[in-house]
Amino acid sequence: MRIGWYLIGVLFIFLCGYGLGRRIGKKEGYSEGTAYAPIQLKQSYFENGECPVCCFKIDNDINDNV
């Protein structure tokens, strides 16, 4: 009987820690992701010359002429 209560206690603490950690991690990850996304999109655009959202290819010759 006592072992059962110990096991339940351990599992409950693990559940609280895991649940809380996951939710905090999700929030932090979301705010980090929203901060990083514009930089990453711009980098991808400059490196490939292609819009990362609609895949529109920018013609370099036109840009040079302008």
Place this chain on the structure above:
Amino acid sequence: MLLEIFDITLLKNIVSIFLVGFIIKIMDDIIDENHPEHLYKAALPYVILIFIISTIIEYKTTTGLFMASYIVGMYSDINDTLLTGLKGYQEAVIVAILGVIFLGRATFIFCLTVIIAVQLIDDVFDIELDKRLGHQNLAIKYGKVEIFILSLIFCILSLMLDPIKGLIVLCAVPIINILFNKLKGEILNCE
């Protein structure tokens, strides 16, 4: 003599739990799935007959498990007005009070914990299916690991309250699932 009594009691428990497990599974299937209407009509007499047989064999566990599954199954319709004109949670409270009065606090709490454990495990295993069908599920809402740990807690609690019956119920669930799906497949193929 003692061994004989124990064996008969054990056998009674096993048979009644298996039978009521089938009843709960059929009820669950009728509520969740959209089978042809004549299948419901055909199934109803069998359901009542199997339930009567299981209550004759062992009434306390059988009715306790059925009432507990009724309460736990009410979760999705908790705020809906039901056929009786009562809200889901009101019916759940009434059934719980009746359960405690007629079956005793210990039996009813055991039945409730073991059914919650089974329901939580079921939610974890059905997560992909429920996501595809758009059904509400605790594992989808609160996370797979969280619900799995919670189901373990309820499993341990039910085993502490009644080790033999708890073990029978937890072992019976996968067997009933397999048998039921096989039987259902055969019936639907015959259609």
